[in-house]
Every structure is written in C-alpha cells, then in structure tokens.
Amino acid sequence: MLRQIYRIIIQIIDGALYGFIGPFSVLYIVPQFLMRLVKIKAVEGFGIHGVEIVGIVIMWAGTALAIWCAMLMFLFGKGTFLVTSAPKEMMTRNIYGCVRHPMMWALFIIVFGEILTFGHFILIIWLIAMIRIIYLIVANYEEPQLERRFGESWKEYCKNVPAWIPRFNFRKGHSDFKLKS
Numbered sequence: 001m002l003r004q005i006y007r008i009i010i011q012i013i014d015g016a017l018y019g020f021i022g023p024f025s026v027l028y029i030v031p032q033f034l035m036r037l038v039k040i041k042a043v044e045g046f047g048i049h050g051v052e053i054v055g056i057v058i059m060w061a062g063t064a065l066a067i068w069c070a071m072l073m074f075l076f077g078k079g080t081f082l083v084t085s086a087p088k089e090m091m092t093r094n095i096y097g098c099v100r101h102p103m104m105w106a107l108f109i110i111v112f113g114e115i116l117t118f119g120h121f122i123l124i125i126w127l128i129a130m131i132r133i134i135y136l137i138v139a140n141y142e143e144p145q146l147e148r149r150f151g152e153s154w155k156e157y158c159k160n161v162p163a164w165i166p167r168f169n170f171r172k173g174h175s176d177f178k179l180k181s
Contacts (some may be wrong), residue, residue: 009083023066026130027110034122042120055116069095069103090150092157094157099144099166100158104134138163 031160035042045052068083072094081103095102111130115123143163147154162168 043148
C-alpha cells in the first residue's frame, strides 16, 4: 500500500516537473524571456486589425489538439504524455493515423498563435529553433525508444504514417492506420 502511494506521489511530482520544464517553459517562459530580452517594441497582431484575435484562436486550436492527443493516449494508449507514464499501447488511431507526432504539432501551432498574438519577430526565431530542437529530440531519443519498445509494429507504422507532415485520408474506413495481426 505504501509502495503504491509512493509511486503515485512520485508520478505527480514527475508530471509537475515535466509540465513545468516541458510545455510551460516552451510555450510561456522562453517566449516571455525572449520578448523581454529583445528591446524592439512590438505591436500586438503586428498592428494589423484582427490578427491578434486570429492568433488567440490558433493558440486555443493548438491547445485543443494537445488535449485531444492526451485524451487519446489515456483512453487508448493506457498511459499519458508524461515520460513517467508513457502509453503502453502504440498510438495508431485518430490523428495518430495521420501523423506520428501530433502533440509536437500542438506545440508548433500554439507558438505560431503567439507570434500572431504578440506580434514579436523574435518568436519566429524561437519557433524555428523549437522545431529543430524537437526534431532532434524525437529523432534521436523518442523514435529509437519507441522502436525498441514496439519493435516490428513500430517499423510498420513508420512505413505507413509520416513523422511530420500529416497525411489525411478521408475515405471511409481509412482514417486510422491498422496494424496487421
């Protein structure tokens, strides 16, 4: 009983640390730091009427995508996006049948929305750097780790589902990648 309580407490602490270091830093701390560091005065929405609102809508769309991905991982992957409780089942359904890393797309979309909302050019540089950093992490850590964990199923999935550029197939019955049994 104490061991289970200890594991739950550690998972909560690890999850909070991951949330702070990962998404919160990438989406809030770094952009705020960069905007304050660069002394160029920015105008919200680049001074174009309506762009700030479009940016906010885009940020919420990215947030919705992240929440959807997290729900799919919990419901069908039997885990979470947290490193400490990664999905036990390989994610191949819904958006994961169109692109292998939709959660990363959520981050990119949110930062793009921040660019439009805050109208700060330094955030364009941050988005480019963030895309490169995330690519390196995914290519050198996450995908090799998934290949070790899921083996041939992962290799087959990689052949059929692109890593970065979503491939949407709206024909009935073809929206999800199916593993051969």
